[in-house]
Amino acid sequence: MFEKATIFNTLFYGSLGVKVLLHNFLKKLFSDFSAPCYFRTHWKLYCPGCGGTRALFALMHGNLRQSLKYNPVTLLFLLDVLVTTILSLIEKKNSKYSTSRFRLILNITLLIFIVVFSVLRNYLLYTGIDVLGDFS
Structure with missing residues (x-):
């Protein structure tokens, strides 16, 4: 052994x-x-995914703070996928527990966060604060 x-x-x-x-x-x-970001190229705005690749690389290097600075949606999306997968496995293993309502609430909450985050980040850009430094 x-x-x-x-x-x-x-x-x-x-x-x-x-x-x-x-x-x-x-x-x-x-x-x-x-590929260039359509939002950034044509409208001079950040899309919800801008900074996502940098956030993923920072997370892979173990730099959680830098990852959240680049784009917190990336980490939240990964956590959402993990939690949703675990809940699906629980539901599959024990059919008397239904987690579909909780998963729906979780995904709607993530969607609301993405919208609010995108609006706030672009508002900051409009006021002259460039969080990612791509327009400086």
Whole structure:
């Protein structure tokens, strides 16, 4: 039998290796293909996803504060996917629990946050405060 420490080390270093490979792959993918944002190009506004890629990379480096500064919607979206998946698995495993109403409320709350966040960020841009620094 394997010892717990050996299994833990294998999982830890394996996941670390996957993280590095995934980071390098995504960085190469997004540096080669960088489509301009329609909102930013034509309307000089931030779309709800502006800063999302930078937020994802900051999160992959373990920099939560920087990730939230770039775009908090990215982290909230990832948490929403995780919670929704867990709730779906709970519902599938035990059919007497219905989580569909909670998932709907969670997704509507996320949508409201995205709209409010986008309006506030663009209002700040209108008043001269460029949060991401893309228009400076």
